[in-house]
Amino acid sequence: MAAADGTLLHFSEPQAAAPRTLSKPRRARERRQAEATKRKYQASSEAPPAKRRSKTSFLPAKKTAKEAQRTFKGKPQKTFSPKKSSAGTSDRNQEQKPCVKTSSLFKNNPEIPELHRPVVKQVQEKVFTSDAFHELDLHPHLISTINTVLKMSSMTSIQKQSIPVLLEGRDALVRSQTGSGKTLAYCIPVVQSLQAVKAKIQRSDGPYALVLVPTRELALQSFDTVQKLLKPFTWIVPGVLMGGEKRKSEKARLRKGINILISTPGRLVDHIKSTGNLHFSRVRWLILDEADRILDLGFEKDITVILNAVNAECQSRQTVLLSATLTEGVTRLAGISLHNPVSISVLDESHDQSNPKGKAVLEVSPPRTSDELDSFAIPESLDQHVTLVPSKLRLVSLAAFILQKCKFEKDQKMIVFFSSCELVEFHYNLFLQTLLSSSGAPAPGQLPSASTRLKFLRLHGNMEQEERTAVFQEFSHSKTGVLLCTDVAARGLDLPQVKWIVQYNAPSSPAEYIHRIGRTARIGCHGSSLLILAPSEAEYVNSLASHKINVSEIKMEDILSVLTRDDCFKGRRWGSQKSRAVGPQEIRERATVLQTVFEDYVHSNERRVSGAKKALQSFIRAYAAYPRELKHVFHVRSLHLGHVAKSFGLRDAPRNLSVSAVTKRKANLKRPDLHKKTQSKQRLAEILRSEYSSGMEAGLAKVKKQNKHTEPGSQPCSADAAGAQPQPWEKSKKRSR
Numbered sequence: 001m002a003a004a005d006g007t008l009l010h011f012s013e014p015q016a017a018a019p020r021t022l023s024k025p026r027r028a029r030e031r032r033q034a035e036a037t038k039r040k041y042q043a044s045s046e047a048p049p050a051k052r053r054s055k056t057s058f059l060p061a062k063k064t065a066k067e068a069q070r071t072f073k074g075k076p077q078k079t080f081s082p083k084k085s086s087a088g089t090s091d092r093n094q095e096q097k098p099c100v101k102t103s104s105l106f107k108n109n110p111e112i113p114e115l116h117r118p119v120v121k122q123v124q125e126k127v128f129t130s131d132a133f134h135e136l137d138l139h140p141h142l143i144s145t146i147n148t149v150l151k152m153s154s155m156t157s158i159q160k161q162s163i164p165v166l167l168e169g170r171d172a173l174v175r176s177q178t179g180s181g182k183t184l185a186y187c188i189p190v191v192q193s194l195q196a197v198k199a200k201i202q203r204s205d206g207p208y209a210l211v212l213v214p215t216r217e218l219a220l221q222s223f224d225t226v227q228k229l230l231k232p233f234t235w236i237v238p239g240v241l242m243g244g245e246k247r248k249s250e251k252a253r254l255r256k257g258i259n260i261l262i263s264t265p266g267r268l269v270d271h272i273k274s275t276g277n278l279h280f281s282r283v284r285w286l287i288l289d290e291a292d293r294i295l296d297l298g299f300e301k302d303i304t305v306i307l308n309a310v311n312a313e314c315q316s317r318q319t320v321l322l323s324a325t326l327t328e329g330v331t332r333l334a335g336i337s338l339h340n341p342v343s344i345s346v347l348d349e350s351h352d353q354s355n356p357k358g359k360a361v362l363e364v365s366p367p368r369t370s371d372e373l374d375s376f377a378i379p380e381s382l383d384q385h386v387t388l389v390p391s392k393l394r395l396v397s398l399a400a401f402i403l404q405k406c407k408f409e410k411d412q413k414m415i416v417f418f419s420s421c422e423l424v425e426f427h428y429n430l431f432l433q434t435l436l437s438s439s440g441a442p443a444p445g446q447l448p449s450a451s452t453r454l455k456f457l458r459l460h461g462n463m464e465q466e467e468r469t470a471v472f473q474e475f476s477h478s479k480t481g482v483l484l485c486t487d488v489a490a491r492g493l494d495l496p497q498v499k500w501i502v503q504y505n506a507p508s509s510p511a512e513y514i515h516r517i518g519r520t521a522r523i524g525c526h527g528s529s530l531l532i533l534a535p536s537e538a539e540y541v542n543s544l545a546s547h548k549i550n551v552s553e554i555k556m557e558d559i560l561s562v563l564t565r566d567d568c569f570k571g572r573r574w575g576s577q578k579s580r581a582v583g584p585q586e587i588r589e590r591a592t593v594l595q596t597v598f599e600d601y602v603h604s605n606e607r608r609v610s611g612a613k614k615a616l617q618s619f620i621r622a623y624a625a626y627p628r629e630l631k632h633v634f635h636v637r638s639l640h641l642g643h644v645a646k647s648f649g650l651r652d653a654p655r656n657l658s659v660s661a662v663t664k665r666k667a668n669l670k671r672p673d674l675h676k677k678t679q680s681k682q683r684l685a686e687i688l689r690s691e692y693s694s695g696m697e698a699g700l701a702k703v704k705k706q707n708k709h710t711e712p713g714s715q716p717c718s719a720d721a722a723g724a725q726p727q728p729w730e731k732s733k734k735r736s737r
């Protein structure tokens with residue numbers, strides 16, 4: 001990237017604007033004093049803060065970084081604090097204001113195109129019914145537990161449709177929008193049927209129900225629901241296997257006996273292979289929750305191993321597949337695992353002409369129309385937005401949006417999705433150090449506007465399980481906060497009261513989009529989402545529309561304009577005394593001030609620079625990993641590396657980073673024989689394949705396993721090794737991300 005063109009800014013306070021008039025003798029006295037001070041400091045190694053700051057503004061970028069570090073670290077109050085710097089020292093302020101060299105954010109950006117989004121009629125489902133749980137033929141204790149422990153009285157539509165059908169003993173494919181209560185739709189029938197088993201269930205009987213979920217967090221969540229429902233039926237023991245825990249203690253729990261076993265597929269396969277006393281002879285229920293995500297995460301082979309193991313020991317069982325999206329993979333998996341199934345979905349009348357009353361649709365396998373396959377039900381109370389932001393402005397736009405919602409508005413809870421663990425780590429550390437304050441006064445390196453109101457959390461698959469659980473719990477119970485995460489949090493997690501979903505990196509499929517936005521507007525609540533796209537990616541909006549997904553535009557300027565609400569972002573052109581009204585120029589200057597803060601943080605030491613480069617590299621790899629059908633929207637060659645580097649607080653694009661290097665390596669991945677060639681190449685391939693990842697994918701998990709980290713799906717999962725049959729749905733499986 002060409003060297004940054006310099007725009008000089010210094011931070012000013014509102015009070016500093018009016019110049020003070022000084023008498024002539026006093027001015028002369030002050031000048032003499034200033035010169036004396038200058039001579040003194042020239043002779044010593046210590047620098048007078050004001051003069052040094054001004055001078056360094058003209059230094060090249062590297063030196064500026066060092067100096068800026070001094071500015072933010074050394075005298076943060078003088079630099080930023082409105083209270084201290086405004087105390088009647090306006091003319092001195094003029095000199096004391098830090099002057100920062102930064103590249104122009106607003107020059108040479110691609111034009112932002114007009115969005116001509118087609119308006120489509122979204123598929124909608126009614127969430128609640130007026131029917132109460134007590135109208136169902138359930139054990140009275142179960143009903144009172146639902147009412148008093150879960151504090152629920154009326155059923156959701158999907159519960160009303162599913163529970164009676166499942167209680168009849170039918171296999172089912174249940175499809176319903178995110179946050180519509182699918183978990184209870186299967187948990188209630190399971191508990192109802194197991195409590196009614198005549199010879200009371202013994203713990204030592206082992207599993208009667210197997211519930212498979214894609215992630216550990218979801219396993220915990222489902223376990224929690226089952227545990228609550230089992231309160232009156234204490235002889236039925238639930239248990240969870242999910243990796244992250246010592247195998248030994250899981251084995252011990254299995255030995256004692258678990259009747260309702262909730263697990264991630266990889267971990268269960270691990271125990272099938274290594275735990276002698278895990279038997280499935282009594283299994284009556286097999287539940288595949290979030291079936292689409294299970295397949296997306298590459299658990300097909302594990303599912304095959306599990307199906308074969310269960311089939312080998314028990315022939316008659318009830319199988320249920322639940323999914324928010326009905327993908328080809330899910331339909332094929334349903335064809336294999338379900339016997340004479342009922343297909344249940346609750347589409348609204350306008351969409352589902354064949355089913356005018358929104359009743360459960362029976363025997364649908366394969367799905368009725370390609371339209372149903374391609375479109376997704378979206379909660380009615382969810383407002384979806386998109387904004388087009390040039391690469392250079394992405395970081396400041398994201399920060400401004402977070403500040404707008406979580407600093408200036410009350411009780412806002414937000415999830416920001418990134419495409420890789422490295423990206424989450426980078427942004428988490430950056431925001432934590434620059435936007436956040438633990439006390440009233442800004443700490444070194446922080447903005448004076450750093451807020452105690454803001455709370456940042458992060459969640460991704462490279463974190464230790466203990467920490468993941470703690471973060472999940474903390475965010476679940478918190479009223480506010482910004483959770484930066486990978487798709488590890490997109491899969492079925494029920495995080496209450498989330499108001500905003502921000503997708504900083506576009507998802508790689510419409511199904512992913514649905515799952516991400518599905519973390520808000522749950523169970524009838526109101527929520528909003530924002531998708532941040534580059535101008536070159538505007539076409540993605542049409543791609544969403546083709547799946548009946550409507551988004552409305554928010555202008556980037558409107559997002560950035562929040563910076564004018566905070567005078568700490570106020571910048572002023574060097575030497576200019578003219579005061580200007582708040583307008584586009586003011587917004588630009590303030591955005592530049594914020595970008596400067598980020599750049600100074602990143603460039604304050606080598607470790608941070610290399611962290612930013614690593615994150616940038618990860619971003620490019622993820623970008624190169626978009627599926628073929630989205631390549632016309634997200635093509636790595638359309639990235640301007642210098643501009644993208646800016647969004648990582650880097651002043652220049654790293655020299656050793658080239659798009660072709662990334663794409664070359666990626667091209668190799670298309671050759672399946674590559675994996676067999678050498679182990680090191682295989683590891684590289686797995687890392688690259690998982691770049692657009694949450695850190696949860698089997699490939700990455702395998703790599704991590706070698707580093708002694710365990711993940712669901714990290715176990716050896718070759719179908720051959722387990723004597724499994726080839727998976728029919730694999731044949732036409734698209735290469736996942």
Ligand SMILES: Nc1ncnc2c1ncn2[C@@H]1O[C@H](COP(=O)(O)OP(=O)(O)OP(=O)(O)O)[C@@H](O)[C@H]1O
Pocket residue numbers: 152153154155156159176177178179180181182183184323324491492493494518522523
């Ligand atoms: N009948 C009900 N009344 C009130 N709240 C309910 C009811 N059923 C479920 N809920 C609550 O709604 C929330 C969403 O439920 P759940 O997680 O089961 O949705 P889901 O359909 O599985 O979503 P996703 O597809 O995202 O996994 C949970 O907090 C749950 O406790």
